[in-house]
Amino acid sequence: MTTIRERIAARQLTPGARLPSVRQAARSMGVSVSTVVEAYERLAAEGVIKSRPGSGFYVSAPLAPLALGKIGPRLDREVDPLWMSRQSLEAGEEMLRPGCGWLPAEWMPEAALRRALKAVARGSAASLTDYSEPLGLAPLRGFIARRLGERDIPAAPDQILLTGSGTQAIDLVCRFLIEPGDTVLIDDPCYFNFRALLQAHRADIVGVPMTPNGPDLEIFAQSLAQKRPRLYLTNAAVHNPTGAAISSTTAHRLMALAEPAGLIIVEDDIFADFETAPTPRLAAFDGLRNVIQIGSFSKTLSAAARCGYIAARPDWIEQIADIGLATQFGSPRLSAEIALTLLKDGGYRRHLEALRARLAGARTATIRRLEALGITPFVEPKAGMFVWARLPDEADASQIARLCLAEGIVLAPGNAFSLGQTARDYLRFNVSQSDDPRIYDSLSRALQASAPPMRAAG
Amino acid sequence: MTTIRERIAARQLTPGARLPSVRQAARSMGVSVSTVVEAYERLAAEGVIKSRPGSGFYVSAPLAPLALGKIGPRLDREVDPLWMSRQSLEAGEEMLRPGCGWLPAEWMPEAALRRALKAVARGSAASLTDYSEPLGLAPLRGFIARRLGERDIPAAPDQILLTGSGTQAIDLVCRFLIEPGDTVLIDDPCYFNFRALLQAHRADIVGVPMTPNGPDLEIFAQSLAQKRPRLYLTNAAVHNPTGAAISSTTAHRLMALAEPAGLIIVEDDIFADFETAPTPRLAAFDGLRNVIQIGSFSKTLSAAARCGYIAARPDWIEQIADIGLATQFGSPRLSAEIALTLLKDGGYRRHLEALRARLAGARTATIRRLEALGITPFVEPKAGMFVWARLPDEADASQIARLCLAEGIVLAPGNAFSLGQTARDYLRFNVSQSDDPRIYDSLSRALQASAPPMRAAG
Numbered sequence: 001m002t003t004i005r006e007r008i009a010a011r012q013l014t015p016g017a018r019l020p021s022v023r024q025a026a027r028s029m030g031v032s033v034s035t036v037v038e039a040y041e042r043l044a045a046e047g048v049i050k051s052r053p054g055s056g057f058y059v060s061a062p063l064a065p066l067a068l069g070k071i072g073p074r075l076d077r078e079v080d081p082l083w084m085s086r087q088s089l090e091a092g093e094e095m096l097r098p099g100c101g102w103l104p105a106e107w108m109p110e111a112a113l114r115r116a117l118k119a120v121a122r123g124s125a126a127s128l129t130d131y132s133e134p135l136g137l138a139p140l141r142g143f144i145a146r147r148l149g150e151r152d153i154p155a156a157p158d159q160i161l162l163t164g165s166g167t168q169a170i171d172l173v174c175r176f177l178i179e180p181g182d183t184v185l186i187d188d189p190c191y192f193n194f195r196a197l198l199q200a201h202r203a204d205i206v207g208v209p210m211t212p213n214g215p216d217l218e219i220f221a222q223s224l225a226q227k228r229p230r231l232y233l234t235n236a237a238v239h240n241p242t243g244a245a246i247s248s249t250t251a252h253r254l255m256a257l258a259e260p261a262g263l264i265i266v267e268d269d270i271f272a273d274f275e276t277a278p279t280p281r282l283a284a285f286d287g288l289r290n291v292i293q294i295g296s297f298s299k300t301l302s303a304a305a306r307c308g309y310i311a312a313r314p315d316w317i318e319q320i321a322d323i324g325l326a327t328q329f330g331s332p333r334l335s336a337e338i339a340l341t342l343l344k345d346g347g348y349r350r351h352l353e354a355l356r357a358r359l360a361g362a363r364t365a366t367i368r369r370l371e372a373l374g375i376t377p378f379v380e381p382k383a384g385m386f387v388w389a390r391l392p393d394e395a396d397a398s399q400i401a402r403l404c405l406a407e408g409i410v411l412a413p414g415n416a417f418s419l420g421q422t423a424r425d426y427l428r429f430n431v432s433q434s435d436d437p438r439i440y441d442s443l444s445r446a447l448q449a450s451a452p453p454m455r456a457a458g
Numbered sequence: 459m460t461t462i463r464e465r466i467a468a469r470q471l472t473p474g475a476r477l478p479s480v481r482q483a484a485r486s487m488g489v490s491v492s493t494v495v496e497a498y499e500r501l502a503a504e505g506v507i508k509s510r511p512g513s514g515f516y517v518s519a520p521l522a523p524l525a526l527g528k529i530g531p532r533l534d535r536e537v538d539p540l541w542m543s544r545q546s547l548e549a550g551e552e553m554l555r556p557g558c559g560w561l562p563a564e565w566m567p568e569a570a571l572r573r574a575l576k577a578v579a580r581g582s583a584a585s586l587t588d589y590s591e592p593l594g595l596a597p598l599r600g601f602i603a604r605r606l607g608e609r610d611i612p613a614a615p616d617q618i619l620l621t622g623s624g625t626q627a628i629d630l631v632c633r634f635l636i637e638p639g640d641t642v643l644i645d646d647p648c649y650f651n652f653r654a655l656l657q658a659h660r661a662d663i664v665g666v667p668m669t670p671n672g673p674d675l676e677i678f679a680q681s682l683a684q685k686r687p688r689l690y691l692t693n694a695a696v697h698n699p700t701g702a703a704i705s706s707t708t709a710h711r712l713m714a715l716a717e718p719a720g721l722i723i724v725e726d727d728i729f730a731d732f733e734t735a736p737t738p739r740l741a742a743f744d745g746l747r748n749v750i751q752i753g754s755f756s757k758t759l760s761a762a763a764r765c766g767y768i769a770a771r772p773d774w775i776e777q778i779a780d781i782g783l784a785t786q787f788g789s790p791r792l793s794a795e796i797a798l799t800l801l802k803d804g805g806y807r808r809h810l811e812a813l814r815a816r817l818a819g820a821r822t823a824t825i826r827r828l829e830a831l832g833i834t835p836f837v838e839p840k841a842g843m844f845v846w847a848r849l850p851d852e853a854d855a856s857q858i859a860r861l862c863l864a865e866g867i868v869l870a871p872g873n874a875f876s877l878g879q880t881a882r883d884y885l886r887f888n889v890s891q892s893d894d895p896r897i898y899d900s901l902s903r904a905l906q907a908s909a910p911p912m913r914a915a916g
Contacts, residue, residue: 164626
């Protein structure tokens, strides 16, 4: 009992962690099995640990399903998804952030936002003070439905549920669909926060390797047959981190595999508005039957006045709305009013046109500068802010990230995005945050410093 | 198998519902137990139903933990928490809403909000476009910490986590603390959405009867000993729905029971700003060790620009913030900027002073008009917008609510707030929404109509 207590106090056993089996514990401590059984039972009676029938004993109180984020000192945590989020959010003004996942403030539609806020400030009292209706502001849902229609996704306004953000939208869908222990497929690599989010739902996560045209269909089919996943969470169109877009062939074959298996697909399309030319959407192939689509204005309009949405079958939307009422009491109305104002006056569309051109220029420039250092893109993305690029000479991206962080530059090392830890020599670059020459100077120095002596000498 | 399939298709068995036991099913269908076992196992293999070890078979796909909200036609659902929420949120402009849980738009600080929006519209670009830091806007956390200090609750700014609302704050705390099957104590009656929220976390909910001075301590002590609850979720100061305030004696004794049991208390203090004179806070007695306090500006400032917070031990706040990053990617910044602007310019404090006086007047008037109909308050509340009142002659509040709804008046029948369904003859009145004489005319007619023939004649 004392040993277990000490290990919990020292955080060698963190809350939620599984204890060694009775047999293992008896062997490692050199005591009898019955001694361990008695110790475990006493600790369980005290509430220090908990038994889960058929599964063993776990450290209780307080539960920390995300305890992953707590392990190890900061500088050794570059590939922890939560550490990645905090690094970007907490970086000071003076830091450069080629690794972060959003546009700089000066790339956002500042003037249009100021106008929209002033317009809302002059609007109805209800829009300033009242709750939203359960599905969220009706005229904004109408706008979103029409925009989805333009992408061949047939959605009526009552198939749209507004949420506080794209992340919250995925979270609500997971609450509706996932039970602890359910298997969920994700792309490898994928947006790092998907893993943290799915961990919070205690899903079993299975990765499917990403190709330049979408997920690897052979492994996708194998995973379907062997793991019987509940759902597949993926990005539409502009994939994070690779910048790849699914091809029509891959999308069609993927849906042909998913349909008979009854697989539900959550297609996160929050980068849709970065697209210059239309690419396939699983939600369009499926007609919103077993595909749920997620959208957001956080990346292209404002991360301060956030607003996301879920598009799905009306009967699912109704039930997800109930979960939203129970756990959030609806969605933030003011952000929805601001988004609606911008969508109505055309300011948002003009901003997007300028933004896409600016991103295309920054993408070309970033790729040229990376290639000069021997860092090569996985694909040349057609849209969006990300370039997923491979370091030369199998350099360790975590080590490079650590060296550059010491020089005030926040990078995004590949394995933070990879469930299988197969992206050791990749970095994700945000081209809108990669203009400063100090980034490439620092990268160059870090590559030199991290090269093994033999090769450095060669 | 066909029978079960048909019952699921007809929604007699809704997703998440438990199937009859093997024995029951065999008996009711007139087949052998082994036939049922085989049918269940085949359905489970197909994924139509799921087995939970030790607990039986459940309808799967898609999971609806809140399926409660789906049962029965609308008019029979007056005491369903989710139906209550939807009624108030969906009621048209022409409806009267003495049963709803918020102030009318014209009672909110409209002019100050318009000023605050315009000020933010002129503010920094970052405040319009950027994400918040992980704990939320630092100056607002500083303000909240000082306000908690005034209530004898010692909180540093890093003990405050901003959230999208009070409900979301409780939800995050539950995610941190509750595992499915954990026992949670609530007051009976309590805010109806607590039940829906805890159901979404699959907690076992146990009610403790409310007295005019706080929870019934004898039953509280019994529940602690017998049910070993993980936490107790309650309102501080202004209790919803009763309007009661915990006395110092009850608060002290309650903490003396909770401490040795290691019980964690979540004290929802979202009505704090309605208070005219200070009353005891469990968080103040405990010093934010095992008590977590929840606050919000939705009720007194704006439900459109919502902003809530969690005050707790710094190590817990750090871990809850990680869950907030994983599931929400932080809190809405614009709402926090607006709240901060109002708090800084003194507009909020002036609004509160006027509001408290206005509520006191409305409370007196509402109680007088209710008493004229023989409807008597449980306590005369010292603060807040609610009066919890008992109908004469054991009238059925659900029936009264149905009759009044047909006349365009949304009431809040007692059993919607009561886990034990012990509040059949109670209604909750929101005094700020109870000024219209049509409410009392309709109530009077409904009481007449619902009275049993003998009493109506007598």
